[in-house]
Amino acid sequence: MFDGAELASGGQREVKTTCPYCGVGCGVIARVAADGAVSVRGDAGHPANRGRLCSKGSALADTLVPEGRLLHPEIGGPENRYRRVSWDEALGEVARRFSDTIARHGPDSVAFYVSGQLLTEDYYVANKLMKGFIGSANIDTNSRLCMASSVVGHKRGLGADAVPGSYEDFECADLVVLVGSNLAWCHPVLNQRLLAARAERGTRIVLVDPRRTDCVDAADRHLALKAGTDAVLFNGLLAWLDSRGHRDAGFTAAHVEGVEEALAAARADAPDVATVARRCGMEEAEVAAFYAEFAATGRVVTVYSQGVNQSSQGSDTVNAILNLHFLTGRIGRAGCGPFSVTGQPNAMGGREVGGLANQLAAHMGFTAEEVGRVGRFWSAPRMADKPGLKAVDLFRAIEAGTVKAVWIMATNPAVSMPDAGRVRRALAKCETVVVSDCIRDTDTGRFAHIRLPAKGWSEKDGTVTNSDRTVSRQRAFMAGAGEARADWWIMTQVARRMGFAEAFRYETAAAVFREHAALSGFENGGARAFDIGALGGLDDDGYDALAPFTWPWRTGSEPQKRLFGDGRFFTADGRARMLAVTAKPLPRVLPDGALLLNSGRLRDQWHTMTRTGLSARLSAHAPEPRLDINPADAAARGLVDGGLARIATAAGEALARVHVTDAQSEGAIFLPMHWTDRFTGACVIGRLIDDGAVDPASGQPDLKRMPATVEPWRPDWTAFLLARRPVEPGHGGYWARRAVAGGHLVEMAGMGAIPAVEAWLPGLDPAGAAVEFHDEARGGLRMAWMDGDRLEACLFVAAAGRLPPRGWLAGLLAADGLDDGARAGLLAGRAPGVADEGRIVCACFSVGINRLAHAIRDRGLTSVAEIGAALKAGTNCGSCVPELKEVLRHAHQREVA
Structure with a gap:
């Protein structure tokens, strides 16, 4: 191994x-x-x-660029300028503040908020420090926002938080049902494995999703059900299967409890196909066809993700899915089973070490027996004996003042949490906010009293666990930037200064991993699913060379890829549990004229863009926050494609670019989750979604169904700015920034008079402009700032008419100097004979819409394969293939900008 x-x-x-x-x-x-x-x-x-x-x-x-990195520990505060300090001073200040707060107000007055971006070793130390030595379970993770409902569903049905199968099941299934999962964009490599199985052995794909995502391109069936009705669909399927004799009577009799109760609830909730179709907003024929296909197919994998989890009834929907596999015995065998695909690289690893507030390490909970077991292993002086505050309640407690000190690691809750306005108010009044991060200036970091520079990917060393329980090594290949340190090291040093040195003697990540592995096997004996006790004695060299493996890996055995093949589950009696599920109505009231706001990921961006936002090619496919809306809904509201819109909810407002598309179902809109105050003036998704709709079992917020109104926002002027350094315009109104080669492009629009140049380029002397042009007739302005022959910035403003294409101009920022031709074309915005790439379609090879259209027309390309041969587009990850097909369909009608 x-x-x-x-x-x-x-x-x-x-x-x-x-x-x-x-x-x-x-x-x-x-x-x-x-x-x-x-x-x-x-x-x-x-x-x-x-x-x-x-x-x-x-x-x-x-x-892997130095731009924006936090290089040194800093102490200051939102009201004060930050000053660089030594690690010793910073660590001492964290330890002093937390110790003083605990002494005055008790252990529940402090909290950690951590992240699936941490490595398992980091997560383990954080959990041990908080739950075993501080004595509170007030440590929660941003995995609460994406995977908590799966955890609850797994534990209720399987007896453990354990995905039953492996990725190989995608390749040997005859039917894969994608539920609330945009696999093509959010897990592209896994999607490629599925498409290969479809091509090689005819695997059929059913997509269950209100949106027509890129997964539709390969799907044999798309069930565009009404948002929030997944449980109705699956309850109906459960009742239908049983009524037509598709129960595996032998399996349920030997291995499943709660069968009749679950069936009775399903029959009452969704008694027939007609009821399901009416409640889900579908045709009876398509519901019946899906039910028949599921019944007729022996090997079925049901893949689900955030469309299921991020719901106020996410846990019940997970159990509704599990019920289907229990009733039919489609679990524990090749090509069968429910499959939760996680959003973050180490969401699974965090759950293994108790990263959630309602867990202890090694998949243990808060029974007296489990608290005692973990306490003995750690020799913990004050073990937490009850669950702590989950994410939403945690930030409410900070706002209320009951939690007075919080340490936030590798995450950005001022953007990602629902009701981000509340989160910001809470952090602003909190007595102590510590932020460990790679990036110096994040929305959350601006509230910190102490900033601690953490190592980033390429610099840190440890393990992560993926969606099919495979543990892999993340290895350093670069030195830490500045004085950055590993998160586990930072916490270890604070623990020592708080008086816990004996229990935190780790000097390497390998030492932490050994303890984590040993705890997983401690007093286990096969009772707990998570067990990597075989690695409890792994030496440092073995850890350095550790190859990927799948847990459990018990002492004296081999790693196990597929669980439950023997029909035994991790419940007290070894039997699976079917849960009685009743679908619930939308918890939020939808006013007349309102639309349901859905949020999620884009293909080429990640979380709050602190990493992907540095890449010019990743930023080119979706350069601005974009509101997807159905043509009928757009027409009813006077919205036009490419215009701007104001989105308003009970929680807040935002501005975004309009994208009119029939891929979006009527009555709903979609807005991506990635933009922050660092990248846009007014489109933080967390400010639009309140925190009032939460799954009662998992504490996971509903991020998919927020009532919103949408109206046109018609600016008096538009502009764009190209600059070598990042700029946050101060003019108000709309702006969105993205990386380009050599610098940054900022799109802008506003009401009223065109602002003074200083509002757009704070700190840049407008008198230093080398060239300037005023278009009096159109109320426009064009300016460029030069440093010798090198372009530093250029600004284009128009009160009427179109602005020039950005592609060629953006390329000038990357040049060491401008030749005479470039200087001559600078303020015109276009060089003679130079084609503009246009919006990027294939990020892997930076192929734009205009180049695609010209190649299709001029070379007579007729297929995606021919496009790939000519331009390479679509030949790497394949995520752009559906869009390439769309370009092909419209190539001869599309007007090339």
């Missing part, structure tokens, strides 16, 4: 590591050249991706 982690030749090194993005957990080989330049490729030997990478993974080297 070990392999060489590092290869060296010709003055360069190659290091095997793991991608830091989604839960697929792709293996990456990072090559460091003799001059320090880094390139990445997929690891063909890794079981998750077999050499493939998506657009984000392929662009990892683009993000």
Whole structure:
């Protein structure tokens, strides 16, 4: 189970590591050249991706830049200027503040808020410090926002938070049902494995999703059900299967409890196909056809993600899915089972060490027996004996003043939490806010009293666990930037200063991993699913060379890829539990004229863009926050494609670019989750969604169904700015910034008079402009700032008419100097004979819409394969293939901008 982690030749090194993005957990080989330049490729030997990478993974080297990094510990505060301090002073200040707060107000007056971006070793130390030594369970994670409902569903049905199968089941299933999962964009490499199975053995795909996402391109059936009615659909299927004799009577009799109760609830909730169709907003024929296909197919995998989890009834919907597999015995066998795909690279690893407030380490809970067991293993002086505050309640407690000190690690809750306005108010009044992060200036970091520089991907060392329970090593191949340190090291040092030195003697990540592994096997005996006790004695060299493996890996046995093949589950009696589920109505009232706001990920961006936002090619596909809306809804509200819209909810307002598309169902809108105050003036999704709708079992907020009104926002002027350094315009109104080669592009629009130049370029002397042009007739302005022959910035403003294309101008920022031709075309915005790439469609190879259209027309390209041969587009991760097909369909009608 070990392999060489590092290869060296010709003055360069190659290091095997793991991608830091989604839960697929792709293996990456990072090559460091003799001059320090880094390139990445997929690891063909890794079981998750077999050499493939998506657009984000392929662009990892683009993000390894010093821009924006937090390089040194800082102390200050929102009201005061930050000052650089030594690590000793910073760590001492954290320890003093937390110790003083605990002494005055008790252990529940402090909290940690952590992240699936942490490595398992980091997570373990945080959990141990808070729950075993501070004595509170007030540690929760941003996985609460994406995976908590799956945890509850798994534990109620399976007896443990354990995904039953492996990625190989996608490839040997005859039917894969994607539920609330945009696999093509959110888990592209896993989607490619599914598409390969479809091509090679005819695997059928059913998509259950209100939106027509890119998954539709390969789906054999799309069930565009009404948002929030998944449980109705699956309850109906459960009742239908049983009524037509599709129960596996032998399996249920031997291995399942609660069958009749679950069936009675399903029959009462969804008694027939007609009822299901009416409640789900579908035709009876399509419901009946899906039910018949499910029944007729022996090998079925049901894949679900945030469309299920991020709901006020997410836990029940998970159990409704599990019920189907229990009733029919489709679990524990190749090509069968429910499959939760995680959003973050280490959401699973965090759950293994108790990262959630209602868990203890090694998948244990808060029974007296489990509290005692963990306490004995840790020799903990004050074990937490009850669950702590879940994320929403945690920030409410900070606002109320009952939690007076919070340490936030590797996450950005001022953006990502629902009711982000409340989160910001809470952090603003909190006595102590500590933020550990790679990035100096985040929305959350601006509230910090103490900033601690953490190592980032490429610098840190540890393990992560992906969606199919595969544990992989993340290895460092670069030195830490500035004085950045590993998160586990930072917490260990604070723990020692708080008086817990004996229990926190770790000097390496391997030492933490050994303890974590040993605890998983401690007093286990097969009773708990999570067990990697076989690695409890792993030495440092073995840890360095550790190859990917799947848990459980019990002492004296081999790693186990598929669970429950013997029909035994991790409940007290070894039997699975079917849960009686009743679908619930939308908890929020939908006023007349309102639309349901849905949020989620884009193909080429990640979370709050602190990493992907540094890459010009990843920022080019969706350069601005974009509101997807159905043509009928747009027409009814006077919205036009490419215009701007104001979105308003009970929680707040936002401005976004309009994208009219029939991929969006009527009555609903979609807005991506990624933009922050660093990248836009007014489109933080967390400010639009309140925190009032929460799953009662999991504490997971409903982020998919917020009532919203939408209206046109018609600015008096539009503009764009290109600058070498990042700029946050101060003019108000609308703006959105993205990376381009050599700098940044900011799109802007506003009401009233065109502001003074200083509002757009704070700190830049407008008198230093080398060239300037005023268009009196159109009320326009064009300016450029030069440093010798090098372009530093340029600004284009128009009160009427169109602005020039951005592509050629953006390319000038990357040039060391401008020649005479470039100078002559600068203020015109276009160089003679230079074609504009247009919006990027294929991020892997930076192929734009205009180049595609011209190639299709001029070379007579008629298929995606021919496009790939000519331009490479679509030949890497394949995420852009559905869009390439759309471009082909409309190539001869589309007007090329």
